[in-house]
Amino acid sequence: MTTALLVAALLMGFFGSPHCLGMCGGLVTAFGLSMKDVSPAKRRALVMTYHLGRLTSYAFLGLIAGLIGITVLEPLMKGNSTPRILLGLVLVFVGMTMLGAPFLNKLERFGMRFWQYLSPLRQKVFPLNTFPRALTAGLLWGFLPCGLVYGALLIAVVAHNPLSGAALMFVFGLGTVPMLVATHETVGWLRDKIGRFRLRQLNGSVMVLSGLAVVFVPIAMSSMHGGHSGGHTQMDHSSHSAMVSDADTAPSHDMSQMSHNITPEMDHSMHDMDDSPASMHHSQ
Template identity: 80%
Template sequence: MTTALLVAALLMGFFGSPHCLGMCGGLVAAFGLSMKDVSPAKRRGLIATYHLGRLLSYASLGLVAGLIGTTVLAPVMVGNNIPRILLGLVLVFVGMTMLGAPFLTKLERLGMRFWQALAPLRKKVFPLTTFPRALTAGLLWGFLPCGLVYGALLIAVVGHDPLTGAVLMFAFGLGTVPMLVATHGTVNWLRNQIGRLRLRQMNGAIMMLSGLAVIIVPIAMTSLHGGHSGHGGDMQMDHSSHSAMMSEDDTSTSHDMSQMNHEMNNMPVDHSMHNMGDNNDAAAEQAK
């Protein structure tokens, strides 16, 4: 798991939290009303507990999503570029969702049916006056249908392993916490700032560009590297050819020198000077 992917999940949760506030605002209000008779200190503890339950619920969903990714998708994701391409496509898809594309509305409707099926169990946790009830309420809250959550789960599916999926979903949930625990005035300020600066749209655009980069950049680098390798091969061939030519010239030169030495050694020796010396000795003997 890369740090960039972890940061992407965290920012996805933070900049998408105004959407979460719209989906979860009623539930948070109901939790608050059920804790009106507890002390402020215990109230803060209960709030932290049900948010912890929600994050654990997200992490468990991420664990399952990562397990699906490593089992169902594993046969087609070994020894090829499919994992990287699939991750890039998911980032583009999630980015478009954050920009407002209604890709996951049908999935939200399907999730609403499951949420309604949990109604009898949800009623049993009220009022939230004990920590076990608050934890259970948070665990159930994690199954509230939300397109943003489903988008984060898609990232967990294409993660490297189930643990990665769990960590990514926990980080995503952590990003939503500030908006959901802020006071009413702070919530309004955060929502206004995110809306005024279009931070959610900016984050969606960044995720789309990141997904495209994940797909395109390695392909471009591979092509560029392949071109350099071919050029380097030609240079190496030229160098080898030059070396071979030099070697042949040296061999030819050595052969010529050896032949010249051999011919010089086999040349007949001129004995005229030696004969001249012998004639002079004979003339001296006659003079005596």
């Protein structure tokens, strides 16, 4: 897994955190009310504890996603460009989701059924006045249905590595922490800045463009390299043919020259041999 994927996951979590606040705001409020009787220092420690539990759940889900990738997808992707193309398509899909496409709404509704199933267990962790309760609450919180989380899990699947999937989801969770632990005033400021500059949409656009680049840039480069190699091959073939032609012609030319030089000398020698008997007869 490259650093670029980790950065993408971190930014996805941070710029998508206003959506997280909408989904998790009620839960955060309930957690806060349950800690009203503890000291401020312990309260801060409890908040960090349940966020640690949430990130642990994300990492666990990322581990499962990576296992799915390595067991189901890996055998189908050996020796070809499928991993790269699949990663690019997932980035495009997640980027469009951040731009507002309702691709994961049905999956969120399905996850809500599981969340309701956990309701009796969730009730037992209140009030969050001890660290084990806070940690358990955070672990359960990680299973709250969220389209943004599901999008990050898709990236973890195509990473087809369990440890990489866990790291990616943990980093994604880190990106959501600032919005969820900020004070009311800071939350308002963050939401205003992210909304005013359309940072979520900007990040979604970057992810779409990155996905398209992952898919198509290597194809274009391969095509260009193939044409360039083809030109070299044709030139090499032409040069080879020319060399062979020269090699075939050179001996013929040399033999012709030798024949031209030898023939007059042989004719002259033969003429001398013909004249020799006559000379000998005359002398006798």
